[in-house]
Each structure stands twice: as C-alpha cells, then as structure tokens.
Amino acid sequence: MGQDESQRPESDAQMSRFTRPEQTFPALTPAEIERVRHFGEVRNYADGEFLFETGKPGPGMFVVLKGHVAITQRDGLGHVTPLIDQGPGQFLAELSQLSGRPALVDGRAEGDVETLLLPPERLRALLVAEAELGERIMRALILRRVNLLQGGVGGVVLIGPSHSAGVVRLQGFLTRNGQPHHLLDPARDRDAADVIARYSPKPDDWPLVVTPDGAVLRNPGETELARAIGMIGGPRNDRIYDVAIVGSGPAGLATAVYAASEGLSVAVLDTRAFGGQAGASARIENYLGFPTGISGQALTARAFNQAQKFGAEIMIPVTVKSLDCTRKDGAFSVALDGCDPLHSRAVVVASGARYRRPEIENLDKFEGRGVWYWASPVEAKLCAGEEVALVGAGNSAGQAAVFLSGHAKKVLMIIRGGGLGxxxxRYLIERIEATPNIELMFNTEITALEGDEASLLRRIRWKSRLSADEDFADIRNLFLFVGADPATSWLDGCGITLDRGGFVVTGAQSEQNQGRLVAPLETSVPGVYAVGDVRSGSVKRVGGAIGEGAQVVASLHGFLGDAAKPAL
Structure with missing residues (x-):
C-alpha cells in the first residue's frame, strides 16, 4: 500500500519541507482545528478508556483537543508494541478509517481526553472540501499504514514453515490487500512452538493463523480469513447503488474513482485483491507520468486509496456468482457467494482475465508449491540465489523476468516462439538482453514437472519444437505468464454478447446493438458496460484500461439520467 519517495506525486512537492515523521504525525494549528470542527463532534474519554481497539470497527478520525492518547499495536499472541503518544492538535486515524473498517491499533486515553470525532463519511467530506488540509491528512493516513506494514510486529500472525504453500498463499493475499501481518516459524520461535503444542496441527492445517483478537484458524481460505479480521461485511440488502463495478484492476478502480468523485454511489467487488494482474507487476515503466517506473502494487494502491477517499465501497474478497439482468424494480441484481445480493442501477464489467494454465501433466499438483502465476516479493524471497524458470513472451513475462533476475541466481526464460519482438x-527486450543472468530459450516448451514426497516442485523437463532434443534442470520455482482467459462465466444467462474467445462485445460491434444509438463501452444489455481486459478489442495495457474506466463514467451519467426521467 505504500509509496517510496521517488514515486511521490508532483502535488506532494510542497510537502518536502516536512520530515517524514512530521508528515506521518503532523500537528494541526488552532485555525485548522476550527476548520475541522465543522465536520466533527466533541467526545470525551476518561483515563484508561479505549478510543478504538484493534479488530473492532473504528468510529472514524479523532482530533485531540486536550490530553494525550497512547497508540499501541498488538497481535493475537499478546505482544503489545508502543507506537506513539499523541497530544493536542494531532489526529488519530489511518487508512482503514476512510471506510470504518476495524482498527489496526489500540488508542487508550492517558488521563482525561477531549477530542473531535469525525465519522468516516465526515472524514471523507473533509478531505474533499479542504483540499490543502485534506492532502496533509491523506498523506499521513497512507504513511501510517506503510509504517504498520513495515513494522513486522502486529496484525495477523501466520505460523508455519515459510516455504509451505499455505503460508505463501496467505502472505500474498494479505500483502496485496495491504494488511499488516508477520510470520513465525515454529522451528525457531518459542511463541509459535507453544501454539503448535496447544493445537497439534496436522499437515493440512498449515499455516495456523492467529487473528488480533486471539482466534486461531487452521489453514483458512482467503474469504474465511478476510471475514475473521473484518475486511469485508457485504452489501446492505436494502441499498441500491448507482453502479456496481465487478473487478478492481486498473479499469475497475479508475471507474470507481471517477464515478465516486462525481457523486455516484459505487460498490466495487473483487474475488481476491485490488489491482488485478497489473497489481502483480513488479515494475511498469511505460505508464504516463512515471519516468522511473512504478510497481503495479504501488500504482493500484494509490487508486484504491483514492476510490475510498471519494466514498466508493470496496468489498474484497467477494465472489460474484451471477448477474440478473431482468431489472426487477428497476435494478440489476448481482448474486454473491455467502452474502446477500447486491442491487445497482448500472453495472460495469471489469472482471479482467484469469491466468491461463498450459497443458502440462500434474500442473495442478504443484500450483502454490513451486508453480506461480505472478512474481511478487513474496515469491522472490523463495527463489533467492536459486535458478528459476519462467514461461512467456509478453510484457508481463518480461517485467517478471527482469524483477526475478535481481533475486535469483539465474532465470531460464522459456519461449514457445522464435522471438520476442x-x-x-522494445525497452523490455533491451533490458532482458542486457541482463547477464537471464537465459533465453526460444522454440522450447515444458513437457513435464517432477516433485518430491511433499508434492513440492523439484525438476522441470522441456523439449525443442524444432528437433527431438530434450533436457531438464533442477528447478524449484516455475513462473507461468502464458496469457489469460476472460473472467466472464458469471455473465451466463444475462444476454450479454461475447466473442469467440469469451470476451465481452461492446458498442456497435454487437449485433443486438445494431439500429440503436449506443455508447462505445455499452454491452448488448442497456445499463451494462465493459472496460479493460475483459472487453473484446481492448489493447491489454494499463493505460488503456484506466482510460476506459474514466471514459465509461460519462455513459453511466447518461444512462442513469435517462432512467430517472419520468415516462411520457
């Protein structure tokens, strides 16, 4: 969720006169407090009373008027780490309070304390109405989350071997969603060994997960963990949103930012994490405005924070099962797994594409156990100093190869065709050719995967497509970047036209749209739009996806305006 100083937006240049601690914990002047007062209400707390507690929904942002508040971080094993003591003029909040999510730290009154409390909706109103002050507050909220992520002492505790598939899976999920956590290895940590002795886990129970409230989960799924730590609550069954956006990659996030900033009520749904495939990109160097490049995680995290700032409700992880386009009572109905249906007046399909799985025998046996479909810092740690293999010839494959070359001893880049051009x-091709520990293997395909008794990948075999030559290498980590298939199965039965590849047809390309005036991004069902990689004919670039996300908002306004007009 963080951003390093080299990636600061130009609008932050005026903040350079402050040191980083002053940016993280600034003090408001009396005049600024008076401006804030219009958005809050006075709340008093007695000595020792909690203003907010880890794991419980936060009431919003506090501005301290009198007294002091001790901020501490704790985990479910009982470890408490003092963070800072905040006094008059300082404000207490971090990013989770933009949406009223559970607090990640404790705030306890030291002596009698008087505060101004700004509930989440009033905090968001302040950020928008008071531009300069809002910028300072927003930057502080981001930096505080960064500090919590980098601290490595609080939040969710994962207990298990660092190389286990469950540990890697949940580390990736928590990291992609900006959730503080740390890993304890029972072979080296006494607290972890005590938990192991108490719960006697079986091999399938790894990892054990200790939530901040002390609950212990055995190898939970992402949704189970998310619910346990309060990441999601699901929609209110009685609410009808202006627009439901299915997918939170660059296209979906861009739609959310522009739609919410223009006053539309927005719900964003995603099955795993914000950012989509772009969020897993190690470095994007051809996106406008970032001449030194930016990671996909950093770019999409900024958009995620922006969407929350403007009031978009982001529900992750939530699996969308189907879309009912009959529009009973004038609204679409989005069926969700384990939640009440979500209702909206319009829908934007931004579900992107799912990683393609090549036809390799026993591939599923090694997924998460040495076979990966993205290359994040979590996976990079697993292959430090080792040889790895990577399959693919697109930009994502090139970005991953360059990133992994900084961690691995050698990267074997296996390419089915005869070139990369x-x-x-071109800039990625030149970077790859200049990297000495990347070896290109053209006209080659993998034929088999071999593992050990624990089903961990240990060897790959390949052959030349131009001869009968076969070879192998002892490889423990294989990265697959062989394209993706559209995530459109949830649209079955809704009447939305798809092309032969399963991508959503929009605009005049759809036969159902012939003879009527339609917006370029509208599907064959009025009120349903498609943007980004899921759309037939899209350019499959981050910049293009963001552009479509911004463009579709004008069409949404037009559709919603027409739908609100009385029938003549």
Whole structure:
C-alpha cells in the first residue's frame, strides 16, 4: 500500500519541507482545528478508556483537543508494541478509517481526553472540501499504514514453515490487500512452538493463523480469513447503488474513482485483491507520468486509496456468482457467494482475465508449491540465489523476468516462439538482453514437472519444437505468464454478447446493438458496460484500461439520467 519517495506525486512537492515523521504525525494549528470542527463532534474519554481497539470497527478520525492518547499495536499472541503518544492538535486515524473498517491499533486515553470525532463519511467530506488540509491528512493516513506494514510486529500472525504453500498463499493475499501481518516459524520461535503444542496441527492445517483478537484458524481460505479480521461485511440488502463495478484492476478502480468523485454511489467487488494482474507487476515503466517506473502494487494502491477517499465501497474478497439482468424494480441484481445480493442501477464489467494454465501433466499438483502465476516479493524471497524458470513472451513475462533476475541466481526464460519482438515492448527486450543472468530459450516448451514426497516442485523437463532434443534442470520455482482467459462465466444467462474467445462485445460491434444509438463501452444489455481486459478489442495495457474506466463514467451519467426521467 505504500509509496517510496521517488514515486511521490508532483502535488506532494510542497510537502518536502516536512520530515517524514512530521508528515506521518503532523500537528494541526488552532485555525485548522476550527476548520475541522465543522465536520466533527466533541467526545470525551476518561483515563484508561479505549478510543478504538484493534479488530473492532473504528468510529472514524479523532482530533485531540486536550490530553494525550497512547497508540499501541498488538497481535493475537499478546505482544503489545508502543507506537506513539499523541497530544493536542494531532489526529488519530489511518487508512482503514476512510471506510470504518476495524482498527489496526489500540488508542487508550492517558488521563482525561477531549477530542473531535469525525465519522468516516465526515472524514471523507473533509478531505474533499479542504483540499490543502485534506492532502496533509491523506498523506499521513497512507504513511501510517506503510509504517504498520513495515513494522513486522502486529496484525495477523501466520505460523508455519515459510516455504509451505499455505503460508505463501496467505502472505500474498494479505500483502496485496495491504494488511499488516508477520510470520513465525515454529522451528525457531518459542511463541509459535507453544501454539503448535496447544493445537497439534496436522499437515493440512498449515499455516495456523492467529487473528488480533486471539482466534486461531487452521489453514483458512482467503474469504474465511478476510471475514475473521473484518475486511469485508457485504452489501446492505436494502441499498441500491448507482453502479456496481465487478473487478478492481486498473479499469475497475479508475471507474470507481471517477464515478465516486462525481457523486455516484459505487460498490466495487473483487474475488481476491485490488489491482488485478497489473497489481502483480513488479515494475511498469511505460505508464504516463512515471519516468522511473512504478510497481503495479504501488500504482493500484494509490487508486484504491483514492476510490475510498471519494466514498466508493470496496468489498474484497467477494465472489460474484451471477448477474440478473431482468431489472426487477428497476435494478440489476448481482448474486454473491455467502452474502446477500447486491442491487445497482448500472453495472460495469471489469472482471479482467484469469491466468491461463498450459497443458502440462500434474500442473495442478504443484500450483502454490513451486508453480506461480505472478512474481511478487513474496515469491522472490523463495527463489533467492536459486535458478528459476519462467514461461512467456509478453510484457508481463518480461517485467517478471527482469524483477526475478535481481533475486535469483539465474532465470531460464522459456519461449514457445522464435522471438520476442511481436509480443513484447522494445525497452523490455533491451533490458532482458542486457541482463547477464537471464537465459533465453526460444522454440522450447515444458513437457513435464517432477516433485518430491511433499508434492513440492523439484525438476522441470522441456523439449525443442524444432528437433527431438530434450533436457531438464533442477528447478524449484516455475513462473507461468502464458496469457489469460476472460473472467466472464458469471455473465451466463444475462444476454450479454461475447466473442469467440469469451470476451465481452461492446458498442456497435454487437449485433443486438445494431439500429440503436449506443455508447462505445455499452454491452448488448442497456445499463451494462465493459472496460479493460475483459472487453473484446481492448489493447491489454494499463493505460488503456484506466482510460476506459474514466471514459465509461460519462455513459453511466447518461444512462442513469435517462432512467430517472419520468415516462411520457
């Protein structure tokens, strides 16, 4: 969720006169407090009373008027780490309070304390109405989350071997969603060994997960963990949103930012994490405005924070099962797994594409156990100093190869075709050719995977497509970047036209749209739009996806305006 100083937006240049601690914990002047007062209400707390507690929904942002508040971080094992003591003029909040999510720290009154409390909706109103002050507050909220992520002492505790598939899976999920956590290895940590002795886990129970309230989960799924730590609450069954956005990649997040900033009520749904495939990109160097490049995680985290700032409700992880386009009572109905249906007047399909799985025998046996479909810092740690293999010839594959080359001893880049020029940007080709520990293997395909008794990948075999030559290497980590298939199965039965590849047809391309005036991004069902990689004919670039996300908002306004007009 963080951003380093080299990636600061130009609008932050005026903040350079402050040191980083002053940016993280600034003090408001009396005049600024008076401006804030219009958005809050006075609350008093006695000595020792909690203003907010880890794991419980936060009431919003506090501005301290009198007294002091001790901020501490704790985990479910009982460890408490003092963070800071905040006094008059300082404000207490971090990013979770933009949406009223559970607090990640404790705030306890030291002596009698008087505060101004701004509930989440009033905090968001302040950030928008008071531009300069809002910028300072927003930057502080971001930096505080960064500090919590980098601290490595609080939040969710994962207990298990660092190389286990469950540990890697949940580390990736928590990291992609900006949730503080740390890992304890029972072979080296006494607290972890005590938990192991108490719960006697079986091999399938790894990892044990200790939530901040002390609950212990055995190898939970992402949704189970998310519910346990309060990441999601699901929609209110009686609310009808202006627009439901299915997918939170660059296209979906761009739609959310522009729609919410223009006053539309927005719900964003995603099955795993914000950012989509772009969020897993190690470095994007051809996106406008970032000449030194930016990671996909950093870019999409900024958009995620922006969407929350403007009031978009982001529900992650939530699995969308189907879309009912009959519009009973004038609204679409989005069926969700384990939640009440969500209702909206319009829908934007931004569900992107799912990683394609090549036809390799026993591939599923090694997924999460040495076979990966993205290359994040979590996976990079697993292959430090080792040889790894990577399959693919597109930009995502090139970005991943360059990133992994900084961690691995050697990167074998296996390419089915005879070159890279037709599928990869020139700057990436030049970077790869200049990296000494990347070996290109053209006209080659993997034929088999071999593992050990624990089903961990240990060897790959490949053959030349131009001869009968076969070879193998002892490889423990294989990265697959072989394209993706559209995530559109949830649209079955809704009447939305798809092309032969399963991508959503929009605008005049759809036969159902012939003879009527339609917006370029509208599907064959009025009120349903498609943006980003899921759309037939999209350019499959981050910049293009963001542009479509911004463009579709004008069409949404037009549709919603027409729908609100009385029938003549």
């Amino acid at each position: 037709a599928s990869m940007s």
